[in-house]
Amino acid sequence: MIKKLVVIGLLGTKLDHVSRRKDRWQQWRPTVAACQQPDLLVDRLELLFDRKSTSLADRVAADIESVSPETAVKLHSLVMEDPWDFEDVYATLYSFARDYPFDTDREEYLIHITTGSHVSQICLFLLTESRHFPGCLLQTSPSGRQRGHSDPAGMHRIIDLDLSRYDQLAKRFQQEHRESQSFLKAGIETRDDDFNALIQRIEQVTLATTAPILLTGPTGAGKTQLAKRIFQLKRNRGLVAGDLVEVNCATIRGDQAMSTLFGHKKGAFTGATSDRPGLLKAADGGVLFLDEIGELGLDEQAMLLRAIEEKRFLSVGSDDATASDFQLIAGTNRDLLAEVAAGTFREDLLTRINLWTFTLPGLADRRDDIDPNLDFELARFAESAGRKVSMNRESRKRFLAFAADPSTPWRGNFRDLNAAVTRMATLASGGRIGIDQVDEEIARLRRNWGIGHDGAGAREVADSHAVLAGVLQPDQIDAIDHFDRVQLAEVIRVCRRSKSLSAAGRSLFQVSRLAKQRPNDADRLRKYLQKFGLNWDAVSAARGAR
Template identity: 55%
Template sequence: MAKPIVVIGFLGTQLDAGLGTGRWEKWRPTVALGQHDDRVITRLELLVTPHPKHAALAQRVKDDLATVSHDTQVNLVELPIHDPWDFGEVYGALYDWARSYAFDTAREQYWAHITTGTHVAQICLFLLAESRHLPGVLAQTSPPKRWGAGDAGQITLIDLDLSRYDAIAQRFSAAQQDAVSYLKSGIATRNARFNALIDEIERVAVHSTAPILLVGPTGAGKSFLARRMVEVKKARNQVSGPFVEVNCATLHGDGAMSTLFGHKKGAFTGAAADRAGLLKSAHEGVLFLDEIGELGLDEQAMLLKAVEEKRFYPLGSDREVESSFQLIAGTHRDLRREVAAGRFREDLFARINLWTYDLPGLAERREDIEPNIDHLLALHARAHRVVRFHPEARRDYLRFAQSDAAPWCGNFRDLSASITRLATLAEGGRISQELVAAEVARLRWLWQRDTPADAPQADGLALVEQLLGAEKSAALDLFDRLQLAAVLPVCAASRTLSDAGRQLFAASREQRKAVNDADRLRKYLMKFGLGWEQIRRAL
């Protein structure tokens, strides 16, 4: 049995009007709702604006509906709308009414009648139905071709629940998949964590204008991803301004203030003319502040005001300027530790920490190395010539690249440079085993300089004394003290306990059936009363 029908609609001050018996000779959409024998309206919530003439017309419509449909209950609902063409006022009144209305979808079905009312009112009804604040369908009524033959016209129902429409849902799904693929440059990445992260970033890029924080090691692709996010937003017509990018590590002193916020002529020595600044240049666009953790505390304070209030003072000016932009920030630092150390403002961190994404380095996505190699070779083919690996050479390169012997300290920059060298040197467009062997040796040499364990021993001994105290450190055997001095710098340079364990046990782990590098390192540190979090807080 069909649920009772409840209609919600505005009084049509023009379409529903009419005096005397002549009013029955015209089609009145609200009255016509009650003239459909096959669709009996149980209740009509007739929305009326506060005007004496409108109140009288609403009462007449209510009486006429009682004449044509005895079973229809009509409730006259006065909404506090004084300007029916003011979108904010109309939407706010409708929203408040809908929030307070006792909808019972289990027992009733709801129609939002969009034939009457101003265009603004119709749009607001549409938006409330689309967002499910008004849990029903849209009802569009139209007059009969010939009035007077007892024909009440037509009622067309429009359900905005897109999940009911497979074809539309597939179109949206395809668009979403295209955007995700674009964010990944079309690379068929295999790492589950990274793929889930990109899926969420796509949704946030499309639906949010709040600040976004990208965290990850140098070369993990923060700036590249930021640029791609902006292109996705532009494709959806969600941003009209430019993409403005700056590496905050290059900003110092008055130059930092001037570059970001602009300056007035004469604000400091060398300020020969006014300068707009990057925040102003990013108006209606996106500002990407890479390495935001390198900003000074004064710049952080001004940036917080600019993000929250969309206005700021240029250097040397007593007049604020306005700029509305979305902020994307990048950093390789753990800003939580920077806040604790007093080097980063807690209020700014709270403001930019709504959407934070920790991009894994290449060493944490070893299964993605192979598809990235194919992508880099395809880029080389478009720019220069087609180059392919000899099968055995590809096997050798992947065996090394995906092993713990390859820390990929520079992440994708290292991989891109490596493939560029191989492709450039490949005779006849074929990368041989000899080339791969030479490239592996080059990479080992490159990373040997960056290996934390090769840091001066004195630094490690200082860490031992810092963590254990001078008395406990002196009580250790020299053997234990030197060994711990080699281990702690590795921990200092590693993002996770597992990452540190993989580097420290790279050789012996290959001989074990069950590998748990993190547990081995945790037990070793516990011998000295040390825990991972304690080490990370101190370093």
């Protein structure tokens, strides 16, 4: 079925003006010209006009009937008090689009954006991009060769806002997104699929909204650094003009917290010898990062809620509200839902800041990313110390084997990794970290964490028999050698701590996989389990068991 072509456009009070001279038919008038294109058969024109221009709309409709009798013209009188008022114009056009009976199965729509005020053209563009007008843009113009009165039809161009059809533009946008995500990851080529998906969503939200963002996760997971990069990405894109104001809420208490955050007036309390604007005011036009927001008292939480919702707050000792428009990024390692249940955190504040919540995993949950982060930490050391330090192959292999071992807790997360690299690099002789430095550092970390050489003590290790009893029958266990029982039990523990068969395989074959060009860890693990009549579903069913 051939679809009918429908053009929707605004009457141009100047460009569509009808001259009373005899040569008026030689004038280029965009609305009339849209119906004169030889390769554009317009079945219907939906002409929108301000009620003050009714007579002009009637004359244009009559002229279209003369030059294009196959085009039916429908006139729509709109009420726009000020054609340069964006809110008024957008609301009027939005209402028209919402009420119009679009039939995309039978009709094709072109939105004519040549006429009307610049504000009207922008609104039509936005409403078409958002698919409130389900069509393409139509742009008409005088002929490039004959701009006088000799070519009344002029030229036209159809613009499809579906950017996926424009390969070069699509590639450019994809590249821009990749660069933004890499920036948020400090340029580290992370390998953990879940973490990469998390960063992709954070990048999307960062560029699309000024709503509060809540970053949760254990201490040392990188919340502060990510908050700084979120701000810098917004600044690079021109989305914020103000500064990043950062405060650790665990360092402020009582009156000091109120004064630090919201400011105070001179004489508000003993020692208030001058006015203080406060950090919320300093963040006006920028980003406020409240790290460890769960440490705030209930009074500060109430004040913060008002500041987020109303963009206004009262300084200590002031009767006049202070205005500040900022985006909030909050960080915490606490379970705020549990804090609400305990009565130490306001439920209404959590609801307000919980719109976009992102939980950063600890280093122990991102063991695939230890390798690239090791390079990142070495580069950071070189920048701060002014000298480059590397690791020989054997040293790197030994450290990564220890770092990726499931029994290595990494309790301080990336802070532990940074400290470990800093110590090894500082002690490296000749700018190269050797086996001695690695072994010394591994022993130091184990002592710091209070664990033995084999990792025992990081957590209570379940009895091998109890682990096997969860997946095998007693007679099956009895048929397995003691050596194999210990090995199989540890394999099952690793599987239960891993997110996938592949992730478990990478942990178990961390060393041997480096010697293979195309390691297939999942297949190796699958075959190992099959020897005992097991599969991934069976051993990972009780993921939280130990």
